[in-house]
Amino acid sequence: MLFTHSNPLPLKPGKKRRLHLMVAASLVLTQSWHTPLIAAENTVAETTKKAYNISAGPLGAALSAYAAQAGVLLSFDPQLTQNKQTTGLNGAYSLHQGFDVLLQGSGLAVIQIESNSFLLKKTVRQSEENISVLPEVKVTDKFIIDEPDQQFLQKESSTASRIPLDIKESPVSVTVIPKKIMDQQAVRVLADVAKNIASINQESFNAGRQAALRSRGFLLDDETGYFVDGQPLYGLLDQPVELLERVEFLRGPASIQYGRAQPGGVANLIRKRPTQERFTSFKVSKGSYDYDHMQLDAGGRVPDYEHIGYRINVARERSDSFRDNVYLDRDVLGLVLDAQVTDDLKVTVLADYVNRDTPWDNGQFYYRGAVNDVPRSRYFELPWGSQSSVNTTLGYEVDWKLNDQWKLKHQYTYQDYFIDRHQSNKSAPNAVTGNFNVTEQRSTQDVDARSYIFDLIGDNTLWGMRHRTVFGYQRVDLERTIHSQSGTGNVYASNIFNPATFVRRPLPMVALPTQENNNLFQGVYAEDFIGLTSKLNLMIGGRYDRFSQGSKFPATGAASDTVRNSDFTPRAGIIYTPFEPVTLYASYSRAFNPNSRVGPTFANAGQVLDPQTGKQYEAGIKTMWLDNKLAINAAVYELTRGNLTFTDVAANTVTLVGEVQSKGFELEAIGEVADGWNIMASYAYLDSEIKEGTNKGNALNQAPSNAFKVWTSYDFTSGPFRNLSIYGGAFSQSEVFGDPANTFKLSGYTRYDIGASYKHNLGNHKAIWRFNAENITDKVYYFGNGAQSIFPGMPANARVSLEVLF
Template sequence: MSWLLERFFYSVTGTSMHIKNIITTRYRTGWLCHLLLLFCILSTNAFGQLSQQHVDIDIEAQPLGQAITELATQTDVLIGVDASLVAGKQSPALSGRYTPAQAILQLLNGGGLMAVETAPGRYTVKSANRETSSSNEPIKLPEVKVTGFVDPEAPGNPSYTRTNASTATRSDLPLMITPASVQVVPQAVLEDQQAIQIEDAVKNVSGVSPGFSFGGMSQSFMVRGFETGFASFRDGFRFPLATKFSLANIARVEVLKGATTNLYGRIEPGGMVNLVTKRPQAERYYALNQQFGSYGQFQTLADATGAINESGTLLYRLNFEYLNQNSFRDFGFTDRIFVAPSVTWKIAPSTQFDVDFTYKDLETREDFGIVALGNRPAKLPRSRFLGEPADKTHENIYNTAATLTHAFNDDWRARARFSYFHRNVRDPQTTGFDLDEMTGVLQRGYYRGDASTDAYQGTVDVTGRFNTVGIEHNVLAGWEYYGSFGGVQSISVDASPINIFRPQYSRQNLELLPRNFFIDQTNEWNGVFFQDQITLFDKLHLMGGGRYDWATNAVGLAFGEDQSLADAKAAVNKVNNARFSPRAGIVYQPLEWLSFYGNYVQSLGSANTAFDINGNVLKPQIGEQFEGGFKTSLFDGRLNSNVAYYHLTRKNLAVSVPGQPFSVAVGEARSQGVEVDVSGQVTDGLSLILTYAYTDAEVLEGDNKGNRLWNVPKHSGSVWARYDVPVEPLHGLSFGAGVFVQDKRPGDPANTFIMPSQARVDAMVRYRPKLMKSRLSLQLNAYNLADSTLFGGTLGDRNSINIGIPRMFVGSIHYAM
């Protein structure tokens, strides 16, 4: 195939004209470090004559790419342009009445560029130095529709459609030829739903439901029936203990399902959530977003990017968040400061160096929710808090990442990456462990851990393309190291009981007690991986490869007031694991809009980080998956879908003990089912996300053999739609609404209680008036409009059930320029 295309469409309707943009990603025969190449297909109603109308145009002097985009906004016209041609060029000011053709010629005048007709109904900006003409007369064009360079992740891009993703293969491949189920939640969805944390994004993906989140302190999810293990990823780097992430610098969220995640080392077989960050851009952009919401929510977001020097070889981006949020839960609150600067240095046309830094300061309170009473969650007020008001968590996170990329030629690229993660946390928590259901008295324990964690990760990989006997190969080979080193000095004692119906909180200050429990833990591995995707006859794509890991986990425990971290380190119990995890996939694409795929994968899970009460590391979890399905790209690529059937098994499943760092093994489990994901644009102005999952998850071995896996609904689904009003007097007005549904689900491995089925209805209204040369957005979101009683996940026991949000409202004022 001579081109690897990513097609991105969005449509909005004006008074009598339509805009359609088709954007393609980097092409195979170009330099890998070039910016995205754009082709914009020119069309009018039934490909009839283009408009000859004169319109009022007022464009200030600015970078040419921005000027072309501004012209598109003012004239509702479109033309194709290679982004590399307009990079670094300035446009003159333009004011008056022009036809669109006259306006584009004025903007290109003196810039060494020209606009030519490349095919009937299609026009492209080209370099004048590369074209010859038999006449010195200026080229005359009919009216054309104009658009500037539009990156799929560009600020303000309203499209729900994404056709490429990097998580599944560690390279940017079209989803239609990727033999795995991977879903992308783009920036437009995050903005429309005013997402604050990861859970707000992944509710738009089938087969993903909340795990236990400690009231929002952490982020854990059930993917295909299995928990992610409190580990998420950012730009492919592993973040241990999936803390309450900020989405301030996140461009999109990618969810890769199943054991196909073995490219990333020791990951739970259900899947992974990867946050892809916003990158520095050459064109300047500044945005400020202020949110106000129910229960005292106050969030300020800032985003700035642009070139540092005139040549554009140094780019920056800075994202900032301040969040102050109370809660419908008694004593609940979140106070977070987040700063994320990043710099891109284009050392040479073929070499680029990226440096990213993030800092987070978080104060909050862990919340274990409510308890089960009988065979369901206790009927308590949603605000009821069963911990202690004095328990406040304080967390600091520092993260630095660096990436060096070099393209040897058009087909071969090498990349070296490094990440350093540091976390300090003081985490007091009072949790229940035994309920007298007759009296309502809950016995509780107190645990406070002062923990420090350092994690290092490095990868080196090479990607390339070559042909052998007419067979095209896309290869990836690499090495990865990950090491996490942490120590915990803690207090673990009995706490005063509480009556769940008539709570009275203790004034006892247990923080002053001497530490009596110490943990030293090391988790590290080296892995080498290889992957080759072979293309035959432009329709058949075969993928083969795998990963070999050498993994070590060492845990040391020390009990008693006379002990220390040094004693825990001296008592380390070390376990080594080595395993090859194969991966195979196939895609057959008989038509451009239809492909069938399948995969077989094994994976080495991360469960040997878990240990029992005696400090013995549990056996590693092993995942095995068979998957098959089909993908479609309909309505000229604007609406994409993925339908998958999978059969996934997991051995040596571990469950954590509430309020303690211990875990217990429950044997082998199996999950199988069907998933449907549809997203994109249905008609002009109407965008849609539709999901459905049937998940049959069952314990196959152990004490709970035959029981359903906890936290996993058998049926779940969602529908979310946004409509952009096309009528000119209401241009800029958008409405959105959606419903998110979950079937009933067991709350613990023994299935002693069931959480009821639930549905949440959300809605949105937004108005974007034209204001000078900037973009102003006024938005209001409503969550859980029906005020239904919602439940999140459990910790796998009867004494920790998270409570979902009641009816809430969030308004925002967004200003960008």
């Protein structure tokens, strides 16, 4: 059931129908949620024998190698094979004979889920107390939810390249925040996820909607910094974390994968997908500042149609804030269906819906050399300001294995994003009295975006060398319509230290010209990961993009204005493994982002400016320790952003002279350091400088020189505290400049968070209690971009939740 705010934003024509279809599909699938869990039966008799040569060693690696050689999909929790060995396999075996030999004595077995898909599970044995088998199966199965992500350390990423590569193989810096960490931290927004990475920090709060993030000193902007399953995301600020399995952060240029992009990197949000085991989870959360949240998460295979899987998420949040007049109302629905049409063809359908309402909030003031002379709760905007949005996303994916060497992957996404803003704009306060004025503005923005991706992915041997390759094409059609109105006479006077009580008056509005933007971005790309020797790999590729950006003002009758341009972005890297578990790498990559045409009021009006560019040199080391359970990585980099626009007031021109550079060092450790003890820790050093243009010689704003983040947890698996987990962390950064002119600084800070969870049986179900406390020392800290947009960090707060698994 969806809940709406007391003053809901009316849906555009067509949105209600799409929402009703999504809800109807969800109800059809959920009719069978409470049927008993039945293990899949092995229905295929495999008799064909094939020759295998699998070396003795760790069981997990051997199973993965065997599944790859056999051409089947094997899913398993790495904990199941932890510290287990196998004698290997050498000879001709049928598929099931091979599994039996490898698993001999391990206490594990495979069950067949589909014709080409298998799941590794513990064998069920009757205990000495003669407990019946059935209850043991039930209890075990209820733990099987999103199995691979029950670890801190994630070894694979789909963000570093469109070629399937392990993180250790890729010559770039990628960090994956899995569901386990997100659950432990009870994350609410994307900024809560990003806080775990030292080289990523929060710049501002985007007028109170959601955080603007910086990576290696550079802003991840709304249109080019965020992706969902590799597809561009518009309306970033409305992407709910309830729909996510993990978030992958790539630092540095990523144009070869994604086209136009800022040089600091990208965040790739990975959706939850259908699970092999059927489950239903219901969670309710309560917390400080009237935080109220509920979520239903269900997944599995459709009864009697095991080749079809589903994943459904429904969430609702109603919360206030430590800031006066600030609240958040949102409703979320996500649906994913997949179908294994044949052994070689899989089709996935996806749909998201988000309805969000929050006030307009542009923060507080930096005034007279301070920002903390007023309470953190003080709100300076017009109390009737608001931001209401509706975001609907529909899409599909096709994975088609053409043969043993090639497969085709196709993705399509349609996004309909509508936002209605009732803004209040604050003037700079009087330096003596603290008086300032607030005016109103109203605007709506309607975005229709369509994205198509075609990837041909290969794994071949040529001239004695292994080539893992991708050839691809991407097209993005982006249409945006903006309606704006500006107040003509309503100016409200107030004071920083004695805020006025605003009385709303009728607002005379002047309609500004409607602006329509029609943008087309197309790119072709190719990349090859070449195994030169058993220890040395080369990665090389490039992408060519063409784009056109059109705009017109229908109300004025002005002619359409279109900017056309193109760019080529290469990437190259070398990866060397002198000995296990050490890998060394070095890489060069580039990024681009189109500039717009020079406006009509300048002397060089109409000039088409070259795209903004970014280039990076990076070198690093990636290592795996403790039986590949702990990764320790380090990187150094030099990142330059060029072709920034510069306005010459005297000459009345806009030219490309700006250049900004950041150099730094990063160190991170993530994984299990002892049984049950996991850690994620990172440190980043950043040296930034504006090389050319306005503010030459200054440092980047909101770019801390030093940052340290750590999160650790311990799971008790035996003794009196069995099923209890405790966790906590520290998040620290040095002082930063608050604006590009470096006129003021915001102090550094260290914030501490703690939490715990406890699992127990609740009748025939499983219950998980979670408790989280953030900023337990009530540290006062601020972030923001500009003296009139400073946001106080969250004071001490706590939340508790109960999740029941059916």
